[in-house]
Amino acid sequence: MTLPKLPLNGALDPSTDGQGTTPGSFALAPDIGGSLSFASPDTPGMPAPSSQTAWDFMPTDWRQEQGRWFAPEGFTPVTQLEHARLGMITPEMRRVAEREGHLSAEQVMAEVAAGRMVIPANRRHLEFQLDPTAIGRASRTKVNANMGASPVSSGTEAEVEKLLWAERWSADTVMDLSTGGDLDATREAILKASHVPIGTVPIYSMIVGRSLDDLNEEVILDTLRHQAEQGVDYFTVHAGLRMAHVPLVAHRVAGIISRGGSLLAKWMLDHDAENPMYACFEAMCDVMREYDVTFSLGDGLRPGALADATDAAQLAELTTLGELTERAWRKGCQVMVEGPGHVPFDQIEYNMKLERALCHGAPFYVLGPLVTDVFPGYDHLTSAIGATAAAYHGAAMLCYVTPKEHLGLPKKEDVKQGCVAYRVAAHAADVALGIPGSRDWDDQLSKARAALNWEKHFELAFDTDTARALHDEDLDVDTDFCAMCGHDWCSVRISKEISEFAAGNAEGFARERVLKSPGLTEAQRAILEERGNLPAEELHRLAGKTAFAVGAGEGKAACHSDVSDDDTAARVQQRELVQIRRPAPSGPSA
Numbered sequence: 001m002t003l004p005k006l007p008l009n010g011a012l013d014p015s016t017d018g019q020g021t022t023p024g025s026f027a028l029a030p031d032i033g034g035s036l037s038f039a040s041p042d043t044p045g046m047p048a049p050s051s052q053t054a055w056d057f058m059p060t061d062w063r064q065e066q067g068r069w070f071a072p073e074g075f076t077p078v079t080q081l082e083h084a085r086l087g088m089i090t091p092e093m094r095r096v097a098e099r100e101g102h103l104s105a106e107q108v109m110a111e112v113a114a115g116r117m118v119i120p121a122n123r124r125h126l127e128f129q130l131d132p133t134a135i136g137r138a139s140r141t142k143v144n145a146n147m148g149a150s151p152v153s154s155g156t157e158a159e160v161e162k163l164l165w166a167e168r169w170s171a172d173t174v175m176d177l178s179t180g181g182d183l184d185a186t187r188e189a190i191l192k193a194s195h196v197p198i199g200t201v202p203i204y205s206m207i208v209g210r211s212l213d214d215l216n217e218e219v220i221l222d223t224l225r226h227q228a229e230q231g232v233d234y235f236t237v238h239a240g241l242r243m244a245h246v247p248l249v250a251h252r253v254a255g256i257i258s259r260g261g262s263l264l265a266k267w268m269l270d271h272d273a274e275n276p277m278y279a280c281f282e283a284m285c286d287v288m289r290e291y292d293v294t295f296s297l298g299d300g301l302r303p304g305a306l307a308d309a310t311d312a313a314q315l316a317e318l319t320t321l322g323e324l325t326e327r328a329w330r331k332g333c334q335v336m337v338e339g340p341g342h343v344p345f346d347q348i349e350y351n352m353k354l355e356r357a358l359c360h361g362a363p364f365y366v367l368g369p370l371v372t373d374v375f376p377g378y379d380h381l382t383s384a385i386g387a388t389a390a391a392y393h394g395a396a397m398l399c400y401v402t403p404k405e406h407l408g409l410p411k412k413e414d415v416k417q418g419c420v421a422y423r424v425a426a427h428a429a430d431v432a433l434g435i436p437g438s439r440d441w442d443d444q445l446s447k448a449r450a451a452l453n454w455e456k457h458f459e460l461a462f463d464t465d466t467a468r469a470l471h472d473e474d475l476d477v478d479t480d481f482c483a484m485c486g487h488d489w490c491s492v493r494i495s496k497e498i499s500e501f502a503a504g505n506a507e508g509f510a511r512e513r514v515l516k517s518p519g520l521t522e523a524q525r526a527i528l529e530e531r532g533n534l535p536a537e538e539l540h541r542l543a544g545k546t547a548f549a550v551g552a553g554e555g556k557a558a559c560h561s562d563v564s565d566d567d568t569a570a571r572v573q574q575r576e577l578v579q580i581r582r583p584a585p586s587g588p589s590a
């Protein structure tokens with residue numbers, strides 16, 4: 001049978017040097033400067049991208065002459081968007097280009113001007129340690145980590161520790177969602193210690209210490225001003241949840257699961273009045289513009305169960321978020337839009353492409369989404385699956401979900417698990433989209449793996465400590481196989497020994513001989529001791545099964561190549577470990 005043609009659409013090779021034999025990415029040809037910078041091909045029935053951008057929603061007092069826009073006399077640009085509209089490259093745009101690698105500063109400026117990219121960098125926060133980062137589909141996919149003290153758990157010191165821990169595990173932004181403890185002190189400490197943009201949901205501070213009834217325009221604007229002055233880089237505001245949307249949730253299985261959304265819905269019903277955040281949206285824009293705080297337009301009606309996904313309430317709110325995007329752009333503010341939540345896998349692409357249409361390509365910042373509801377304790381996994389699909393189909397930033405989701409406040413280890421799961425999702429999507437250079441890291445690690453160069457393998461691993469600990473749990477020597485298959489079954493070793501093959505022979509990756517493991521560090525030892533629910537002694541007893549199997553007793557197994565010659569190792573393996581029948585080995589690699 002003739003194979004069907006490969007679905008190559010002109011995407012760039014994610015490997016800088018075109019490593020390996022893969023035909024590369026099946027995504028669309030890149031269109032930086034257009035609406036499909038890095039994009040998946042549309043499944044039939046998907047909404048087309050909007051034909052409009054932020055250029056179509058300019059401040060009413062600006063004028064256009066010969067294709068260029070001019071601000072009124074005496075105008076001083078403040079936000080990244082205003083600078084970009086005037087053709088000015090800011091130091092933050094230059095830094096973003098440097099960090100992204102595949103974008104020039106001019107391209108960053110063009111994407112910011114079109115509203116497809118944001119650089120959340122409050123002018124105050126830039127005075128501390130903020131390293132500017134970009135969120136947009138032309139740049140690499142970003143990951144946000146949520147944290148924050150609750151009324152029953154944690155405090156300022158613990159939250160700063162979690163922030164640094166999230167940065168250690170590659171979070172690109174962090175949201176402080178504190179609802180307990182000293183909110184102001186925690187926020188200030190996080191802003192001073194952070195290198196990444198910090199987001200908040202200001203309605204939490206508006207409610208703490210006062211009745212929901214007292215929420216009004218003055219409280220809203222004062223709180224925004226105070227947090228902007230502190231240096232917060234982006235605000236989640238649930239301004240798109242309108243009075244008319246509330247009845248649409250009446251028959252939902254899970255109702256309103258956004259904290260901000262449920263508070264505002266209650267306020268609207270109690271007061272029989274429109275959402276005050278919607279009502280004073282322009283005034284909020286004025287405060288945010290002053291410090292260049294980016295909008296993260298919240299999805300107060302995001303589905304909290306698969307049964308409520310892509311329903312009328314969610315889509316009605318998203319339509320309003322499109323309207324608010326246009327209004328914020330007219331006021332010179334940077335905007336990203338928040339998205340769901342709990343969405344079955346088959347509906348993810350539609351959700352991403354609908355936002356692209358309704359919000360004119362403004363960066364989509366999604367929570368998960370979780371693709372099933374029945375794995376509490378493992379929702380970092382259920383959601384990372386959805387997040388990978390979301391990023392491939394258009395989301396620019398993924399808000400992590402930790403194993404504690406739905407169950408409690410994440411602790412340090414949960415933060416790490418969430419960050420790791422979401423870095424996997426973001427990276428997998430970047431490679432799939434053909435973002436230049438995104439596969440280089442994979443190629444390097446694959447070469448080290450093929451060469452059985454364990455030191456390099458672990459050095460390149462995202463989590464060096466865990467990779468080393470898991471390897472050494474069963475085999476504490478860096479030899480030409482690992483405990484998963486053993487010497488005789490090690491396909492990597494066999495492949496490497498076929499001289500016609502390139503595998504395992506990349507220059508600079510070969511290692512000379514069997515090496516003793518450098519030994520486990522404290523962190524690696526702790527990883528082994530914390531594994532699963534078994535007591536440490538039991539784990540070590542199980543981990544030593546290879547040694548018991550070969551009768552090596554207490555010491556190192558006789559098949560370990562640094563304590564035994566190759567013939568002996570092969571004999572021991574043949575006798576005790578190898579499951580297939582074959583003639584006695586005549587040499588080390590037989």
Ligand code: SF4
Binds near residue numbers: 480
């Ligand atoms: S023993 Fe198996 S898992 Fe280990 S390196 Fe060889 S092929 Fe890979």
